[in-house]
Each structure stands twice: as structure tokens, then as C-alpha cells.
Amino acid sequence: MCALSPLPRPLFIGHEIYRASTYGRWHPLRVPRVSTVIDLCRALGWLPPGVYVTSPRAKPAALTGWHTPDYIAALVRAEAEQVVSDTVRARHHLGTPSNPVFAEMFRRPATAAGGSLLAGELLAGGGVVFHPAGGTHHGMPDRASGFCYLNDPVLAIRSLRANGAARIAYIDIDAHHGDGVQRAYQDDPDTLVLSVHEAGLWPRTGMLNETGAGNVFNLPVPRHLNDDEMVMIRDALILPAISAFRPDAIVLQCGADAVADDPQSHLSLSNNAHWQIVAGLMGMAPRLLVLGGGGYNPWSAGRLWAGVWATLNGHTVPAVLPDAAQQVLRGLTFQGNKRGRNPDPAWFATLRDTPRGGALRDQVRKDVAQLAARL
Template sequence: MSGRGLLMWDEAVTKYNFGKDHPMDPVRLALTIGLVRAYELDRALDVAAAKPAGDSTLRLVHREDYVAAVRAASADPREADQAYGLGTMDDPAFKGMHEASALIAGQSVGAAEAVWRGEAAHAVNFAGGLHHAMPGAASGFCIYNDASLAIARLLELGAERVAYVDVDVHHGDGVQAAFWDDPRVLTISLHEHPRTLFPQTGWPEETGGRGAAAGSAVNVALPAGTGDEGWLRAFHAVAPELLADFRPQVLVTQHGADTHFEDPLAHLAVSLDAQRAVQMACHELAHTHVDGAKWVALGGGGYAVTDVVPRSWTHLVGIVGHAEVQPESVIPASWRDEVYARTRTVAPGRMTDGRWPVRWRPWGEGYDPGDRVDQAVLATRRAVYPLRGLLA
């Protein structure tokens, strides 16, 4: 196994573009790779591009008729069929949509293959994490579900236990749906409560299918306004214990940056520093609980496209490559100039929101029945833990 991390990157992923004024602005990807290069992280990791996912790979998760519908809308956006979630306000059709979506999926599948085969210790595709796409429909800015496809490919290669941890502000509904009845996949999603945010799923009572799959879906639904301390407390109150019990052969994580207090589409109040803390925790969990520390890290949502997303995912790339960027680091002037040239906005000056190190109270120090975050954590533990033979 190579001790180096692997960064999946192809400039053409920026063609995943829903058009002017859509929140999913591909400049967030361009600025992230720009910041990665400004910190010379592309020298600390191996950088590779995979081929677009072909039809046989896409059909590991997506229905054949849906892939055909995406192809038709990609060739002529006027042919977009809203019965498949295409041509909607969230997922407007655009020329080349199939090719761009399949390319992003291919990078995540390629990352999973490299990690499984021991060609890299860890791998990251920050263009991925499009976790809302369903087997037969686009949803929530997502056309093909690259996270599900990466997991399905791992299962095809022989993996018997794959854990998926999703810390995007939105519920990882597409991945949960893809593996609802599959006990080989444990999905853990930490997200804003469905009462207040799309996709209105991810209740703690959603615990997986029947039989052996019962308890394979884990959902921590956090109240709007949850900040750093509560978010980290909730993560550490659930994820480490479940991963220790499940003993995954591969860990796949999704790191949507839209939990941030500046994100315009959600209502959590998490800082960049807390996001970095969870990224580091996922890295540690891979080394502690995963055979061979096999870890695939993906991007996801994030709509503060200059201030937050590039910094958060550059931290992620550095952690994957064992070349962490220090929070107090002054951001290179070359990247700040690039931000202004592309967006006419002033870039942040450091890789921190000034909250590092982030403090939080471990679950083992006691439960506060009046705390809404503690109530959310306990609801999840009570729903899932007995199904897995654990004490809530």
C-alpha cells in the first residue's frame, strides 16, 4: 500500500453547472483546487483522474430508464422529464449533464477502487458527495449518487462491511435509500432536523430495513441553531461507538460544508474549525476502527462558495494526505487574488474562524434532559442501539 493520499481531480468536473444564479456554483470547485495548489498539497498527495462512470457502473445504483432519461436531457435540455426530477428548479437540465455527472461519479468510484486495492492509504474527491440522487430520480442538486456508487463498487469488489458517515447539513437520504435493506452497509447521517430542512427525512426512527438490516441506518436530527459544541458532542456520542461495533472494512465519509453558520441554505451554526475537527476525527476513526485504515472522503453541499467551501475542503485534502494545513495559517495572496478575479469578493485571510481548538463535552460526562441536542442524541441511541445489541 502507498502511504500517500490520493486526490481525485479532473478540471472537467467544473462542467457540472446548473446555470447562473443556481446555488451549486462550480466556482466552489475551481477555488478549492486553487487553494489546494496554493498550499502545494498537490505535491503531498498523488493526483489522478478516473474515467467517467459507464453504464454498467451507474446501474449498480441507478435504474436503466433513469440513466436513459439523463442522457436524453443532457443531449437536449428541452427533453428533460420532470417525472425523473430533471428540469426542475433544483435540478435544471443542462447540455452535457450526463457526462459531467458521470465524471464526478467516476472519481468517487476510482477513489474507492484505489483504496480497496491498497493503491492509496486514503482518497478524496471533494467534487463528489452528491448524496440526494435516488435510484430513479434526480434530487437536491444531485444527478448521479457518486457516494452510493462508490459503496456499491466496494461491495462488488468483495467488501462485506462498508460504513458511510455523512455530516452534510442535509440528510443523506439517497445513500440511505440505496442500502436500506443491505446489512453490509451502515449509514450514519448527522443533519439538521427534517422539520426545518430539505429533504424532510432523516428522523431517528428511520433505522433500516427488516431482519439483518434493522439498525443499519442511523440518523441524528439536530435542532436548527446547533453550534460547534453541540455538533461535535452529537458526532462523538454516536459515530465512534457504532463504528467500533460494526468494524467496517472501508469508511466512506461525506463532508458537506453547508453546516457552516454562513451557509445561505440551512440553519446550523457550525464553524470551519469544527468542520476541521470532524474531518480529523474521521481520519482517526479510520485508523482506529477500519481494517487497513481504508478511507474515502467526499465533498457534498456548501453554498458559501468563497468564504467557506474552499477552506473546508482544503483542510480535508490536507488531512487525507497527512499534510494538515494549520488553522492559523495565513492564506497565500495568490489565492486571494484568484478569488477576487473570479468573484469580485474579498477572500478570507486565514484558515480558521478563530475557534480552534474547539471545545465540546463528551457524552460520557452526562446527559442534560433539558438540552435539545442531548434529546436528539438520546432519541437516536434509543432507536438504533437496541437493534444493534448496544446499550442506549
């Protein structure tokens, strides 16, 4: 059998379902995110047809490797009927304020899951895939959790493994701990699970002393984490952990809610910090899959993820965006949040944030050193 060839260039997985669907008028995920990234990258000339892949929708049977058949059936039924019983709400956490009933409540997450399953297949021979609609890391086997109806990172890891990647490193830099992924792989010696997240933030898991079978590394960071601290975390913990683990594939959950302009966290990062993580991971394994995740300010999420795609391709980020890209950003609204009332003019004109450096706090140094000592 001939070895599969690596992808000749990075691929971008997207779908139009994210443009037209919404969790509801007041839900944090009411904001356009994936569609903004697609439109920005097209306006910048970074997304020719040859690199854009339309995500398939995963069929229910493809989701039961991690999720229970009863839960998937309940999710499909809830979309069809647009109502859930008290029993279903209590058992599966559907129809709650966090995980509401809405028109595409199965089709939308199943499309994200389909993209992550497809990514594992596309990366069978190696390469880079960006799937910004992925990253729903809170989904549990039998219930929705934290806006996540399905857990597409778990499905991505399963797909990568089915397509030849024996050892997989999962890195999560979302502001919230990836509790669902840790639950799935905390006792798997062939999966590294490393999460950097805000201490005390929901779901309030991912403590420093949680180690699983030995390949779980949790770094809860204090409020106002800055770019310089994140560079130190990258160089002293993330990159050495991957180097020591020697994975066949890396999955990065690149949640955009860790930046200073996001309303759901209290960190002080600029988007430069995320781009530097992406750049550092490139070339450390034959396969690299970058997922989205949290991100509840449409300007900061769209700009951050567009910069991720630029980083993966080596595109130069312009100091001032061309008019077509600025029009994409000027067309966004952020109703119901004070940050949207008077948006920073830089959110319209640039992709790159002003760097947000700062002091390296002793507690961050100490916690990083404690985890690094386990390598």
C-alpha cells in the same frame, strides 16, 4: 494471490469539468467549488502531481447497478438534445428548477460518479482518498433529486464492496439528510448509515426514529448547532458507532453547507467542526473515502474542503494564507446572494474559521443518548 498494498499517501480525485460547467446563472450550484479547492491546494503546495488523479467519466453501463437503464438513457438524451418532454420531466425530474437542463448535465455527474467508482478500486488495498466532487447523496434510482442527477456515494459503496470491503460505514454530516443513500442501504446489515442533518430542512426525511434494519442512525439537529455540540455528537455517537460496527471502509460525506456562512441551512458550525470529524475517523478502518456534498458559498466550501485535505495529510494550516492562495479566494464572486456582496475579509486571508462554540442543549444531548443506547 498476493495481498494488495495500501496507498502510500492520500490521493485527491478531481477534474477540470467542474471549472467550466454550471447549473445556470441563478442555481445554488452556480458557484465554483471543486476548482476552488484544487486551486487553493496547489497554491499552498499541497497538491503535487503524484497525488492528483484525474477522474474518469463513468459509462452509462457502469451506472445501472443503482440507477435504472431508462433513467440513464433519459439523462444522456437530455444532455444531447438540451430539452426534455413533459413526460420525462414528470417521471425523471429532469428539467426542473432544482435539476435543470444544462450543457454538461450527464457528463458532469458521470465524472463525479466515475471518481467514486475509481476510489473503490484505488482503496482495494487500503488507504485514503479525497473526492470533493462526490457526495451527491439525494439521487434516486429513476430520478434526479436535490441537485443530484446521480448518487455517487451509493456507487462508491458498491465499488468498495466489489473491491474487498465487506462492511462499510457511511457517515453524512451534510446539512441535508442523505435520503438516497439511506434508501439504498437501510436494510443492508453490512452497511452502517449515520446522518447528522438539520431538522426540518429539505428533503425533510431522516427522522430520529428511522432505523431501517437496525444500522440506520439519524440525528436531526436543531438550528444553530455549534462546534461544541458537534464535538459531543462525534465523541458520543459517531466514533462509538463506528467502533462498534468495525467497518472495513468508511465513507464520509462531508457537505460544506452545515457551516454558518452557507445560505442553504441554518446551522452555526465553523469549518473546525468538519475537520475534527475527519481527524476522528482517520485510522478507524483500513479504507477512508471522503466525499464533498453540499456547499453553496464558494469561499466557505473551498476553504473547508482545502482544510479537509490538509487534515488527511497532516499539513499545518497557516494562520495567514500566502499571497497565491489569497488571490484564489479574492478572485471568487457570489452573485445573487447577500453574503457575497460584503464578504468577510477573513474569507480571503485564512482557511480556518474562528471556532463557534456554545452551550450543549438538552435536546441534542437527549437525542444523542437515545441513538447511542442502540449501539
